[in-house]
Amino acid sequence: MAGQVFIGVSGWRFEPWRGxxxxxxxxxxxxLHHASRQFNSIELNGSFYSxxxxxxxxxxxxxxxPGFVFAVKGGRYITHMLKLRNAEAAMGNFFASGLFALGDKLGPILWQFPPNFGFHPEVFEPFLASLPRTTxxxxxIALQRDQRLKGRELLEPLHRQRLRHAVEVRHASFVDPAFIALLRKYKVAWVVxxxxxxxxxxxxxxxxxxxxxxHGATELYKSRYTSEQLDRWAACIDAWRQGRQPADxxxxxxxxxxxxxxxDVYCYFDNTDKLHAPDNARELMTKLGLPLTTSVAGHWTR
Incomplete structure (x- = not known):
């Protein structure tokens, strides 16, 4: 049986999408009510900023x-400011801040690192080893939160489940088989x-x-993916969901x-301007044979 495929967008509050x-x-x-009826998953970005x-x-x-899944972005205070060092309280704050309220809609947690953060095994391995595998x-970890969360924390999971983690890196030093080996050791996904x-x-x-x-085929956060480019991504997803690796x-x-x-495959479009993200996401869903809603005179129906 093939794995599940989740396709959606990164965020949902964008002025150009209105109307x-x-x-x-x-x-x-x-x-959000509307967007979650068009896609089966959305990447939650607000948790990255605060x-x-x-x-x-x-x-x-x-x-x-029911069945909808949120990917939740880890806090940039951990990844961009502390850069994983002395981050125990910050990790506690993140997990105590309310993720558990998503219940069974809590999907993978994304840890994105900045372009000026290189691969340091002595920093990354302890981080990967410490990532929680269950709620x-x-x-x-949430018990490590500091006083800033007093009165606004959630420490008890509403739904007990395993957790998945993914890492997005932006520095050339990560192009190293040793980093791939580390990710496999701790079963953390490399972000494509x-x-x-x-x-x-x-x-x-x-x-x-x-x-x-x-993020965009030719222009960061803006450019549209062509049908041919989406064909290639659809072929990759089809191979991955069947446990195979794309030939190319x-x-x-x-x-x-x-x-x-x-x-399972989680795919999020982050080319948010000019409607490219939702349009491209829906086109990819069509190519993969996933259920799709339709637009009639500016209104969406099943």
Missing amino acids: NFYPAGLAQAKE LQRPSFYAQWAAQTP AAAAK ADTPQPWPLYEDVTADFVYMRL ARLISQKLPPPAESR
């Missing part, structure tokens, strides 16, 4: 249908990040799932990934 992807006159408070609240996560969970383990910037674009499989971020995969390590009968 286009979102029907004219749709209240901003209903945008600690959210349990009430926010609870509202987002309530607005989305129960995450709850123990497509971007026109000189950031690493490779497709090594390092976990029991694949995580993709499509761009690889850092020549060692084969761990064998699998299937793998």
Whole structure:
């Protein structure tokens, strides 16, 4: 049996989408409700910029249908400012800030690193080893939170499940088989990040799932993917979800990934301007034969 495929967008609050992807006159408070009926997953970005609240996560969970999944972006305070050093309290704050309120809609956690952060095994291995593999383990980390979260934390998981983690890197020093080996050792996914910037674009499989971020084919965060480009990504996803590797995969390590009968795939479009992200996401869904809603006179129906 093939793995599950989750396709969506990175974020959902974008002015150009109003009156286009979102029907004219749709209240901003209903945008997530609408978007979550078009896609089966969305990447939650607000958690990257600041600690959210349990009430926010609870509202987002309530607005989305059964089976919907959020990918949650780890805090930039951990990855960009502390750069993983002395981050115990910050990790506690992140996991105590309300993620558990998503219940069974909590999907993979994305850890994105800045372009000026290179590969230091002595820093990365302890981080990868410390990542919680279950919500129960995450709850123990949440106990490390500091006083800033007093009165606004959620320490008890609403749904007990295993957790998945993915890492997106943007420095050439990570193009190293040793880094791929580390990711495989701790079953953390290498993020397949497509971007026109000189950031690493490779497709090594390092976990029991694949995580993709499509930032734009020719212009960062803006350019549309052509049908031909989406054909290639659809072929990759089809191979990955069947536990195979694409024949033309761009690889850092020549060692084969761990064998699998299937793998889940999470794919998020981050080319947000001018409607490219939702349009491209829906087109890719069509190519993969996933259920799709349709637009009639500016309104969306099943």
